[in-house]
Amino acid sequence: MGVGIEVRGLKAWYGKNESLHGIDMSVPANHVTAVIGPSGCGKSTFVRCLNRMHETIPEAYAEGSVKVGEMDVYGGGSDPVEVRRRIGMVFQKPNPFPTMSIFDNVAAGLKLNGFRNRKQIAELVERSLKLAALWEEVKDSLHKKSGASLSGGQQQRLCIARALAVEPEVLLMDEPASALDPISTSKIEELIFQLKQHYTVVIVTHNMQQAARVAELTGFFLMGNLIEYDKTEKIFTTPADKRTEDYVTGRFG
Amino acid sequence: MPNSVPPSTSQKLSLWRRLTDWGATGFAILAAVLVIVPLMAIFVYLLIKGIGSVNLAFLTQTPKPPGELGGGMANGIIGTGLILLVASGLGIPLGIGSGIYLAEYGRNRFGDMIRFTADVLNGVPSIVVGITVYSLIVVRQKHFSAFSGGVALGIMMIPTVARATEEMLLMVPNVVREAAFGLGIPRWRTTLSITLRTASAGVITGCMLAFARVAGETAPLLFTAFGNQFWNLKLNQPTAALSLQVFTYAISPYDDWHKQAWAGALILILLIVGAVAAVRIVTSRGTLKGA
């Protein structure tokens, strides 16, 4: 089951540049929340702060409070390795491991976390691929084909399966379909819709129609600030802030 | 769906994973230290042992007969200069010419073959080059010579110079060439005065790298230049070379010669470093500023 995310006063820096200026946001469990905004508004930075990926960039750091369920992400005793295991991430450009088979790709996270029982691993791999709606397409060539030999859309679903295999509580998706063709995109969107039963999903997207299609809640970011955060329907039909209205009606962005 | 990653398991393994992470970091740092220590040691010894023995006599006199104290490696310094002159005279033109071919005329099968051949030549052990030049020149002339030594080293310079030239020329954007053609400048002029000039800093660096590499070579000179106890400025006579003298003195049983070997090594390293530095200065001063 998914958990909720509580963000209070989240600030982020790239070296001396403050790129997020204190974000407060409550992401409810088992919902899909979209994060939208123009290029450079900080939406990707925000999401990458949730699983402490932001700090892997040299000279980048973040401050503030992020609670994922009971886990205090930036708390004193918190370990980034553990945080990242419990929060899954899917990236803009599908990045399967080219030297590994499909099976090994999905099992990668499990092997890292010390799983040794082959039967257990095989079960979890199958479960993850089914959750990612890829099982039927690859079940006969799990060990024969490499992760990189699949089509773009399949690769992205493989990356989703890989992320799900270690059973995160939250799934972060950074523009997961922007590198894909329309058919693969709609498959991914269907998938997201189903995933929310088990996980809390936060998806960054520059495609407003996509946000409208998959997300129940949407947050609009602009220049490092969260301008408006509400039900998706409201954001797109009767936004409270003028800047939000300008963005969703296409006046800039 | 229940979370099937049991917290107890991940706790226990955390220790092992943490240890391997620390261990790997420690090993990498250790490796860096272990690699740099010999480097430092060599330079320190060169300085300490070499400086003591470099004096006016060393720099101006020829070797004394074995067993006698004193003398120097002056003929070796001059000899190295002579051999390198010949080597550069052969290696740089042929290298640049080949590089020009590969970049400007050779984007085809034949060019691929030449590129491959240059790589083969690069990998030939230096002693084998020595055998070849011995066979081709020394045997025919019936004597060792500075010329044959220079040819051997020149051959070794070609692949480095060619590769650097090709790479640098390829980095010059096509619009530069097209602009020149558009002005009616013939191709040969364009290549030399414009394309090559634009790439000149990189090409000179390549030549300098090749020069520095062969300046220290000993093996190919063993049976071409051969070495000489006395002064020699003639190309068709065997000649002393700094690297040869360092070798001969180092393996000799004489303490005085050992000291002189360190001095010779110091001069050799200074020559190499000096060549690198000189070219850096010239190319960055803007006299020959490249792209």
Next chain:
Amino acid sequence: MPDEIFRWLIILSAISVFAIVVLVVWELVDKSRLSLHQFGLHFFYGHDWDPVNDNYGAMPFIYGTVVSSFLALLLAVPLSIGVAVYITEMCPQGLRSIISFLVELLAAIPSVIYGLWGIFVLAPLLRDYVEPFLAKTLGWTGFFSGPMYGLGMLAAGIILAIMIVPVIASITREVMTAVPQNQREAVLALGATRWEMIRMGVLRNARIGIVGGVILGLGRALGETMAVTMLIGNRPEVAKSLFAPGYTMASVIANEFTEATGDMYLSALVEIGLALFIVTLIVNALARLLVWSITGGTARPRA
């Protein structure tokens, strides 16, 4: 007209490269004909190197070359990969250029200076401290027994290792840097420690290129002459102990070529040169193939 002349001059330069290689092969084959005919295949497994009776078997040199080179690899590979990992993934930004410059500097030191340092610094160190220690702890294996001269197979292997580290390290760094950042992120996002990220996200992807770099290092070690000649003891014997003196193919040529009286003697030495040439040719070609398959032909293997 001038364009044509220029073009032909340029093509001539290019052809000269080809001509030189052809000449190398020709001279090697031609001048070793005598020995090739006389000894045939026996040349390569005969143990007897006997200039007095004009009987030549090159096994001791082949043995010496192989053992010294592989010993060098054994020492150099972990060090090179370690340094490369440190510089690429662990080093603080400011130190990076200094440390990589220092490693490159190792490649600039001439072989004869390595030999000089080896004779007067490394060998005494080995003789007085390292070899006694190894004999005490690992002498039972048979690899560390017998008289301790300091000079010998162990010294040669160590100096070769130092000399090939820059080669292997620079290729390893190039192929590691060529691994896209998103691979590293993919591993980290699964919840991996930094070493696990390096192992699974970088080294695994770069492994073919790293193998290529190692093979290139091997090629260098096989052809190395001066430093080895000065440290290996120059005795044409096959011995198990690393303390024992040995002899390599390049060293015997360096030492005996100018002393070689008689056509058969010279021909035998040239035949060793031919064998050395062929082996390094194959090894280097294999290495470049592997490195180019990773970097797509854009990286210049530093040989």
